[in-house]
Amino acid sequence: MLTYLDRFRELSPESLVLRLVLAMLIGGYLGLERERKKRPAGFRTYMLVCMGATLTMMISQYEYINLSTLWRSIAEKFHLSIDVSRFGSHVVNGVGFLGAGTIIINARQEVKGLTTAAGLWAAACMGLALGAGFYECALLGFLLIFCSTRFLEILEVRIIQNAANINVYVEFHEVTDIRKILLTLKKLNVHVYSVELDHGHKKKGQPPNAVICMRLTHREPHAKLLSEIAELSCVSLIDEV
Numbered sequence: 001m002l003t004y005l006d007r008f009r010e011l012s013p014e015s016l017v018l019r020l021v022l023a024m025l026i027g028g029y030l031g032l033e034r035e036r037k038k039r040p041a042g043f044r045t046y047m048l049v050c051m052g053a054t055l056t057m058m059i060s061q062y063e064y065i066n067l068s069t070l071w072r073s074i075a076e077k078f079h080l081s082i083d084v085s086r087f088g089s090h091v092v093n094g095v096g097f098l099g100a101g102t103i104i105i106n107a108r109q110e111v112k113g114l115t116t117a118a119g120l121w122a123a124a125c126m127g128l129a130l131g132a133g134f135y136e137c138a139l140l141g142f143l144l145i146f147c148s149t150r151f152l153e154i155l156e157v158r159i160i161q162n163a164a165n166i167n168v169y170v171e172f173h174e175v176t177d178i179r180k181i182l183l184t185l186k187k188l189n190v191h192v193y194s195v196e197l198d199h200g201h202k203k204k205g206q207p208p209n210a211v212i213c214m215r216l217t218h219r220e221p222h223a224k225l226l227s228e229i230a231e232l233s234c235v236s237l238i239d240e241v
Contacts, residue, residue: 009133011061019130023047023054026130026142027123033149034116049098049120050127053091057131060087088128095124119149161223164216169241170229171209175199177234178210184232188225191215207236 008015027050028043035042099117122145129138170181178197185192193213200208216225222240230238 005133005135008135011058011065015133016058019054019058019133020051022135022138023050023127023130026050026126026138030119030123030142030146030149033146034119046120046123049095050123050130053088053095053124053127054131056087056091057128061132091124091128092121095121115149119145161221162219163222164219166214166216166222166225167241168212168214168226168229169209169237169239170212170235171207171237172234173207173236174234175208177208177232180232180234181210181212181229184229185212185214188228189217190225191217209237211241 008018024047028047030050031043031046034046099120102113102116102120104112122141126138126141126145129135129141172178172181175197178195182192182195191214193215195213196211198209200206226238226240229235
């Protein structure tokens with residue numbers, strides 16, 4: 001490990017400041033990236049989660065040190081002991097509930113918020129590392145997590161756009177129009193796995209719609225398939241999910 005950081009691994013005033021400031025900067029910067037993409041948890045949420053985890057780990061260290069020094073006689077009298085790892089495990093469990101609140105399933109049967117929830121969990125783990133004074137691990141984790149959320153998304157989109165399997169959300173005028181859509185897909189040599197049909201609600205302004213899971217027999221850009229289905233007069237909206 002880096003020896004010049006040893007004095008910052010102790011619970012000194014400058015160490016406390018460094019840990020909390022790093023937690024605020026690292027958590028806030030990751031949250032800022034999610035904020036730009038209009039995700040449920042953003043700048044302040046990530047910042048608070050990371051700083052809260054850092055504070056929790058510092059509190060566990062503080063109590064452990066005091067039980068070994070200032071409070072040693074009292075601890076021995078009442079047979080008190082402390083496991084510093086318990087604080088961290090409770091943080092990880094607690095952030096799991098917070099992350100679950102960012103995950104939703106919309107009307108198109110799309111699962112949204114998984115990356116945001118995973119990011120919150122990772123921010124909490126980085127906060128625990130900072131609170132323990134493990135600066136190298138926290139900074140390396142920050143770089144890798146940031147690269148995953150910022151740059152790997154481009155690769156992920158390219159892979160999805162050229163994948164053989166595709167899920168499509170379609171809105172149409174009448175329920176019977178689904179037959180025209182399926183016949184068109186058959187002509188295009190597309191294998192349909194399943195169709196989740198929703199009859200809609202005319203009084204509420206909800207048109208009939210369906211989520212179609214299919215497999216392309218010939219690799220081609222998904223945009224080309226979507227444009228061919230969109231040309232049908234019965235289709236009012238189509239989108240890949």
